[in-house]
Amino acid sequence: MEIQDVFNNLWRRKWVVLITLVVGALVTLFFLQFREETFKSTARISTGYTITDQVDLNEPSERMRDQDVRFNNLLELMKSPVSFNLLSYRLLLHDLNHDQEQTFRYPKDPSVILEEDRFTRMGKQLNAKMRALTSDYQPSLYSFFEDAEIELVKKEVKEKLRAHEALDPSDPNFDLIRKFLLAFGYDYQAVSDALNIYRVFGTDYINVEFESHDRELSAFAANTFSKEFIDYYATIRGEHSNESVAFLKEVAAERKAILDNKLSQLEGYGVSDAMGEGERASRYSQLVDLERRRDELRSAVQEHRLTINQLEQDVSGSGGGSQQNQRVVALQDQIRALQRRYVSTGSTNRELSDSLAYLRGRLRSLIARLDTDTETVGTSDLEQQLKTARIDYQVAQNDLQQVNARINQLQYGFSNDEEQSDEVAALKNEIEVAKQDYNEVLRKLNQAKNQQVTESSLRQVLAATPALNPSSMKSIYVLCISVFSCFALAVLVIILGMITDDTIRTPYRFQKMVNLKLQAVLNKVSLKKLDFHKIFISEYSPKREVEFYKSSLRHLRYQIEGMNSKIFLFTSLRPGAGKTSIINSLAYVFSLLKKRVLIIDTNFKNNSLTQIYGSGLKEVKVVQKRMVSKRSPRMAKVTANGAGAEDEELVEMKSSLDLVNPTDYDDIFFVGNSGITGNSPSEMLSRRDFKKFVLMMAEQFDYIFLEGPALNDHSDSRELVSFVQRVVTVVNAQDTVRPVDEQSIEFVKSLKGKSAGAVLNQVVLEDIRD
Missing domain, CATH: 1.10.268 (Topoisomerase; domain 3)
Structure with a gap:
């Protein structure tokens, strides 16, 4: 598969791709109508990692070297379950401690939320939203929970907030707290989906965005998360820094004792360490x-x-x-x-x-x-x-x-x-080594002491405010992603279709897969409603496909004229390759040159030619009934009465011409057959001098075209080869090449001088290349 083929196929199917994009966009817009408007609020936190007002004993290069790592560590900590749980606790306490008018959300039935799958919940939530639009009723907190449960949850959540603890499944009250969080929509998954935390590129700031259907909730959640995380971060950094400082002080004391011991040993030699x-x-x-x-x-x-x-x-x-x-x-x-x-x-x-x-x-x-x-x-x-x-x-x-x-x-x-x-x-x-160790420990100790001041320098520099307008960009993003996905899917399907397509399809693939001399390429066109007289003679302007078909027929006519032969057998590898339509079309273009053409229907398995040309005749003369034998009684009688050889030939010629049927075209004639028979051509014509008949007809006509069955299915075409001068193989471009086809191809190649090459039929016009 070549790149040019891919682009050609994509361009040919551009309307399919375009329709797919339009349908995808319409479907996305339809579903976006049911999506509630969301409001986004943003709070901003200054880290002090890049610019700080505190005293910093580290070199600037050292701070710059560690900035990325520190920012990444901070972001991961902000996205941890503990940080999200702290926000969930605050939001839950807010709704539990306020009356119904001041709460951000009304509770849902927790049993339904826990038992049903996500898609069922989405459907019920959609129905609830539709009912909420037509009703002022809102469920009460006490509809689902008892007073004792409410008070217990308040107490447990406050304790976890104070201790900065995550929601632990091993906690005895885990299931109850989780019920409340799910009922209000403040569970871990909901909070993590609504929160977006990222560093503002090239700055010292981290943005905290919260998106929800309530503008007041979005602002409150963003500010609350910032405040809770700053407190939590200061706590864990203070504990960690104190432990680090204490440990480093012990190590520094050990290193100092080692250094002093070495210095005292040096003084024992009467040399001061300072005496360099x-x-x-x-x-x-x-x-x-x-x-x-x-x-x-x-x-x-x-x-x-x-x-x-x-x-x-x-x-x-x-x-x-x-x-x-x-x-x-x-x-x-x-x-x-x-x-x-x-x-x-x-x-x-x-x-x-x-x-x-x-x-x-x-x-x-x-x-x-x-x-x-x-x-x-x-x-x-x-x-x-x-x-x-x-x-x-x-x-x-x-x-x-x-x-x-x-x-x-x-x-x-x-x-x-x-x-x-x-x-x-x-x-x-x-002593030098001991000094280096001691100085390194002192440096780390100073750094740890300095971090006690600088590491806890997080502060909120921008408070989140309720958004005035809903977030419309998200819908645009969804629409763009949907359209792009549809486009990618359509292109992928087309490319996969090309990859899995093993048909001949193009002349280039024909040469690689069949490797027969290609005489002509006929494009795909509907011949059932074609009027040859109208498209060849009148001033009718045909479509591009028909015009190309006319040009290809004339090219094939030129090729056959150059072979200096009259008797042609048209066969194919498989049935349905288009032999009949090619013979009809080729006979007509020869008749335009005033060439007399005789079509002999020798396809005894499918006499489509006889059916086409004999549809308007009362009686169709067929080869099975009227063909004379080598020594018929009539011929014997003529010879007994003393008639000469010339009279015998005249009688035989007259008898042969009696088999020829006229057509609607002046210079085109045909010899029919009666249809399906159990005999092969050699068996059926064994007592008739068919070869002599064909040669005799060749004297009366310019060209004789015979149609034979497919080579893969029957041996008829192989037997008819002996009666003709050239064999034309018709190949359908929509077929594949199977092992049985390869055997038939080898037979055609073995004909050598009798083989007139092949005609590639039913090619899509866009697949025809120079």
């Missing part, structure tokens, strides 16, 4: 400063030592000018000796450099004294300076010892760190 690379750098910088301080102290000690030596010499000397000169000379010699040592060590010794500086300073001081001829310092002053220099020297020595001790301590710490590096590194890794 930054701490090591700080200690190294401290060591460098101490070494620089040590060098300064060494210079100071050396300077103090030299000062002490000089002062000791001054105290022990005479104190004259000669002594001053001797000091100058001694200082110069000492400076030259230190200078040589300093240069020999590469001029890098800090102590020698400091000593040289000090000695040069002393030398300048002595020279200055000699130049100014100042008085010699007294012995008591020198002794005091010597005492002070010794004290300074001792202080410098003590400072140098302390600095060396600190340097040794730091250097020992570095060496100890290197020795314990493997153990400390492993312990630090464990």
Whole structure:
């Protein structure tokens, strides 16, 4: 099956599809007339999931990542039986606690609702509505329930509302509460059908829609559901959040103890957990400063030592000018000796450099004294300076010892760190893991604490109000769905019909299924009322089907003329293929060319040709009664009297022509048969030279057409093949190809040169393709 075939069939049956759509729409509109008007009210809830005024410690990306999941969880909870039951409880209490004028609905008999099936209930409800239109009577609550039952239901429903409990079948009062809910139409199924809960796309809002036949009920139900669910959600979220926070606090305490234990182990190695690379750098910088301080102290000690030596010499000397000169000379010699040592060590010794500086300073001081001829310092002053220099020297020595001790301590710490590096590194890794675990638990704890604030942020931002106009769009939706369903059903039926259709139907399928040479394709047309003279000769304008049939007949006439044969047998695979109509039509189009056509009715099982052409004749000459034998008595008598062969042929020709019957058309003649016979053609014509008769007629006529029975049912056509020059097989396009047909097809193919191909008849005009 090709796509083009599907579209062609759909277009051909467009009126069927259109009628189906119209009928479906009319039926839907008819039933919609009995549907009561409904009113829809909408309440809106803000979740705070996308935009919140509360403090949120989570990153925005984390909140965005969880939004869809949180919205889906919330919607599923809103559509749960508990949420719907809470609304059912409130609606039931409203009608039970108010008088008849303020109730939304009047109760129905619960026994009828429980016992009957849904369709019966729908019928009775429809009847009740019809009665309500003509009557002011409304059933009372006390018509179906007792006072004790009413009070018990009120008490139980209030308790379930307070505890936010669903209606449980295990509850002892389950059946009674369910009776009340069914009587008022507030049961789970009714409420779930009336409620529509969805998220407004791309926003933080959730809409709660309730649709009913009472506008006040719709608004009340939408607002009530929003309020009850917000309370219920706050309750369950609060319980869940408290449990989560308590659990996370315990886990955080455990993780903190583990971390503290690891840190104490690290301190046992003399290393702080905070001593990372930054701490090591700080200690190294401290060591460098101490070494620089040590060098300064060494210079100071050396300077103090030299000062002490000089002062000791001054105290022990005479104190004259000669002594001053001797000091100058001694200082110069000492400076030259230190200078040589300093240069020999590469001029890098800090102590020698400091000593040289000090000695040069002393030398300048002595020279200055000699130049100014100042008085010699007294012995008591020198002794005091010597005492002070010794004290300074001792202080410098003590400072140098302390600095060396600190340097040794730091250097020992570095060496100890290197020795314990493997153990400390492993312990630090464990500390890092413990820190990550602890921080993760803290993050979850903060998130749980934050959710205590943010998760319960549901609030109703739009209150539902009674609708002014009924919901007309729902009827339009129902009508559209009905029309579309009818269209889809019609298309589906047509396509299924094509799939299950195994008939030949088209020339393309004929080539695949039959595979005979196709000479012509004749479309389906009613020939009973056709007047060939009217449609071929006069100025009558036929329909498109008739015009195509005329063109196809002329094409078949052209094909037969090109075969250079006169005697044709028309047969078929099955009865009813249209052989008779094709022979009649073909004979007429040949007569238009002034061709003499003889039709011999050799279909002894169904002489329809004889019945058609002999209906206006008093006596029909048939082949069974008038056919001469090979050596009839009359012929023998002629020969005995000396008549020649030419006279015999003339007599035989005259006898054969006596079998020909005229028709209403000048150039068309026929030879009839008497109808059903138990003999086959070869048995019936065994004593008659039928082949000679046919050849003799071929001299008098341009074309001779013989009709044979169907190949599947009889062997007559197979026996008639020997009397003709060509065999034309007529195939009905509305037939299928069965195994018995395949045998007949193989027989036609075996005729080879005698086979004139096939004519596909009864094809629907739309199925004929180029």
